Amino acid sequence: MITLDLKLPDAHYPIHIGRNLLTRTDLLKPHLPIPSVAIVTNSTIAPLYLAPLEQALKEEGIATRVVVLPDGESYKTWDTLNLIFDALLSGNCERKTTLIALGGGVIGDMAGFAAACYQRGAPFIQIPTTLLAQVDSSVGGKTAINHPLGKNMIGAFYQPRVVIADMVLLDTLSDRELSAGLAEVIKYGLLGDAEFLAWLENNIEQLRARDPASLEYAVKRCCEMKAEIVGQDEKESGVRALLNLGHTFGHAIEAGLGYGAWLHGEAVAAGMVLAAATSQELGWLSAADVERVILLIQRAGLPVKAPDLGLTNWLEHMGHDKKVEQGKLRFVLLKQLGQAVISSEVSHDVLQRVLSGQNVTA
Incomplete structure (x- = not known):
């Protein structure tokens, strides 16, 4: 495993790159303020990788809520974003509940934007599942949704606590x-x-x-x-x-x-x-x-x-x-x-x- 550090004036966080990192709870737990997470993923990724992550977290006594969104750039909208808020609020998730983005760039952007907004700022973690997300969108804290007149025009700069790039997840990429x-x-x-x-x-x-x-x-x-x-x-x-x-x-x-x-x-x-x-x-x-x-x-x-x-x-x-x-x-x-x-x-x-x-x- 390779670990890089992204250092900012007010924060810094690790970027872990390697194989078989998805269930490495030792990489996740230090970044959870409380033992409670909401995994945001999509209908394509959930059947592939949700179960092992959810099981690993539950074995560590971490309360887990799951939000499965429809897959695709066309769903990067307010309506889909509200599905995340609906799940967080109906589940009585607290400000310190950590959102985990398990997916590609669309999931990372939406989960990050939801985290930036929920109770004025909840922690979040990036677990990118596409090459594009691993090399670019999961790093740097850009979060957003699209508007019919422009891409990524509504969003926030909001940094994750950690980025975990598991190269094994690329095996199922088309x-x-x-x-x-x-x-x-x-x-x-x-x-x-x-x-x-x-x-x-x-x-x-x-x-x-x-x-x-x-x-x-x-x-x-x-x-x-x-x-x-x-x-x-x-x-x-x-x-x-x-x-x-x-x-x-x-x-x-x-x-x-x-x-x-x-x-x-x-x-x-x-x-x-x-x-x-x-x-x-x-x-x-x-x-x-x-x-x-x-x-x-x-x-x-x-x-x-x-x-x-x-x-x-x-x-x-x-x-x-x-x-x-x-x-x-x-x-x-x-x-x-x-x-x-x-x-x-x-x-x-x-x-x-x-x-x-x-x-x-x-």
């Missing part, structure tokens, strides 16, 4: 979900570590084949990078925004097509290609650099061509991006492969060329 997680892995190489990017180019087939050592290294490296960035900028006032590479375009795809039509990682993948193409338009990347990005994303089993939303819809959805300042779109782009920057100097003409696909080959 190939499509695994590839979606690889989009976020590739993101880390593109935005800040050219050496890791080169490693990914040499090992992408091993990752898709679920080689344990390769997956564990990828999760470790991504969590290291995220912990370092969040430690510098918890509330995304500066450098943390770089973690949104591909997301301005990607969130527009998700909202434009309807949440759940594309997986988040699929939308981010196509969004990173558009970000690379925009960077080429600005003279920062060469055509060869863009082709390198496209090839790696293709090899990861991900889409490289964004759907045609129409320029008006693109601009409308991107206008709801959280990086917009004083009405001006800001993009995370690439000065070079391995170095991301935030720019608000993308003209309408450049956007039109990029979004029409005039300079993107697939």
Whole structure:
């Protein structure tokens, strides 16, 4: 097992990465203020992993309540969030009852947001069950639900007490979900570590084949990078925004097509290609650099061509991006492969060329 520490000005917490960690109650108990938990999971994960976790907790004398939500991005809504509150209130859960998020990014976001709101703040723990959640969404304290006009627009920064990334849980992940997680892995190489990017180019087939050592290294490296960035900028006032590479375009795809039509990682993948193409338009990347990005994303089993939303819809959805300042779109782009920057100097003409696909080959 590898343990990383995420250190913030007012708190710090461990990120445990390894195999067969799900029932390791010794990793959970130190973070429970009282022996009472509410496990928030979904209808896909519950049949696979709920019973062993629940049994391990009960053997330690920990009172356990379970909330099983419907599965999918389309359920990341107020109505579904209220199902968590209904269960907590009907079960007389206290402010010190710990919410355990057992699931992917949607469950982690909703359980974390519920914890931030319940009695003005209950503790919570992340047990991510997807690659995307293990490398990205479970770390850093971003919690939210979606709105029809924008993804993750209603939420809070609220940190977990501990993150437990059990690599065994990836064994039951579909190939499509695994590839979606690889989009976020590739993101880390593109935005800040050219050496890791080169490693990914040499090992992408091993990752898709679920080689344990390769997956564990990828999760470790991504969590290291995220912990370092969040430690510098918890509330995304500066450098943390770089973690949104591909997301301005990607969130527009998700909202434009309807949440759940594309997986988040699929939308981010196509969004990173558009970000690379925009960077080429600005003279920062060469055509060869863009082709390198496209090839790696293709090899990861991900889409490289964004759907045609129409320029008006693109601009409308991107206008709801959280990086917009004083009405001006800001993009995370690439000065070079391995170095991301935030720019608000993308003209309408450049956007039109990029979004029409005039300079993107697939």
